[in-house]
Amino acid sequence: MKIMPCPLNGPRNISEFTYGGELNAMPDSATCTDAEWADYVFNCENRVGVVTEWWMHNASSYWFLAERHTGSDEILRTFDPKEVFTQRVDFHAPAQEVRS
Amino acid sequence: MSLHAEHFSERSPLYRLHQDAQLNALGDSCIVSNYGAGDERARAAHCGLLDLSNLARVGFRGAASAAYLEARGYQLPAVPNQALSQADGSQVLRMSQAEYLLLGSLQDTGARVRQEELAWQFDDTPNYLLPRQDSHAWLLLSGTCQAEVMAKLCGVDLRAEAFPVGSVAQTSAARINVIIANLPLGELPCLHILCDRASADYFWGALLDAMQEFGGQPVGLDALR
Known part of the structure; x- marks a missing residue:
């Protein structure tokens, strides 16, 4: 079976992991347009080459990042998301009055 | 009178498989x-x-969980995916950088770890209870x-x-x-x-x-x- 190296748990069968999609830069939710936000949430590039993706180790519910070549399916590197996300992201949705 | 699992409100999910076995009390339940x-x-x-x-078990997770558990007298494993036996027979498993799982001791029928679940209070410190009994x-x-x-x-x-x-x-x-x-x-x-x-x-x-x-x-x- 294909083996993936989990940054927390070490090498594990690929069947222990769940794919979580491409890592994309998040637009500022307070200032971006609905189209930009929808593009971020729903669309992916799906290109051939080395991409950075979210993966989760099921048994520990641990999310991490992996660099993988989408052509050869070779996993080049896996790492903790703290390498990319150095500070907490908070969402402050402006309160809006609902008019009926 | 012999014990039956049905006499206890807490029952193992496997209790029907142990119908013919001799049971003993274990805290508020049986084994x-x-x-x-x-x-x-x-x-x-x-x-x-x-x-x-x-037997009692419970988890804690958050940036302040290590300090919380140390203050309550637990020795913690230095790295994730390691476990440390405590002097009273309880075990502390470190599941990630900031998550711990406590396993109760047979010596006190899990009383200390069961008490940890009851003693935890929700406040503004990042230390969250992870109930694991059920x-x-x-x-x-x-x-x-x-x-x-x-x-x-x-x-x-x-x-x-x-x-x-x-x-x-x-x-x-x-x-x-x-x-x-x-x-x-x-x-x-x-x-x-x-x-x-x-x-x-x-x-x-x-x-x-x-x-x-x-x-x-x-x-x-x-x-x-």
Whole structure:
């Protein structure tokens, strides 16, 4: 079976992991347009080459990042998301009055 | 009057499989003391399986969890996927950078760890309670054949040279997610296995099936004493 190296748990069968999609830069939710936000949430590039993706180790519910070549399916590197996300992201949705 | 699991509000998900066994009280619940056939102590030393689901367990997670547990007198493993036995027989498993799982001790029938779940208060410190009593089942695979049994079910090498005492593995066994900790009870080699509680009946059967070629069978608590 294909083996993936989990940054927390070490090498594990690929069947222990769940794919979580491409890592994309998040637009500022307070200032971006609905189209930009929808593009971020729903669309992916799906290109051939080395991409950075979210993966989760099921048994520990641990999310991490992996660099993988989408052509050869070779996993080049896996790492903790703290390498990319150095500070907490908070969402402050402006309160809006609902008019009926 | 003999004990029956139905007399207790807390019951193991496996209690129907232990209908013919002799039970003993364990805190507010019960545990199999023996199955009444053969030398269970010898069986436990070779290849035995015990249901510890009624023994207390609880988790804590958050940036302040380590300081919280240390203040409550626990010694914590230095790195994730390691476990430390405490002086009173409780065990602390470190599941990630900021998550800990406490396993109750048979010496106090889990009273200290059960008290931890009751003592926790929600406030603004990042230390969150992870109730594990009703989410997981807790099985004990004992004896010298434990690694060979698990090799039939699990992709991780659990032999002593690769998985020494104090190791923890979060992985898949018999196709379900499990937490496995190598924590002997005295001289008795033991793998503590926690799995989804709703899958416990299936997993108990899968383990017994794997144990069959080694002559493994269920044992009661008397076999550990």
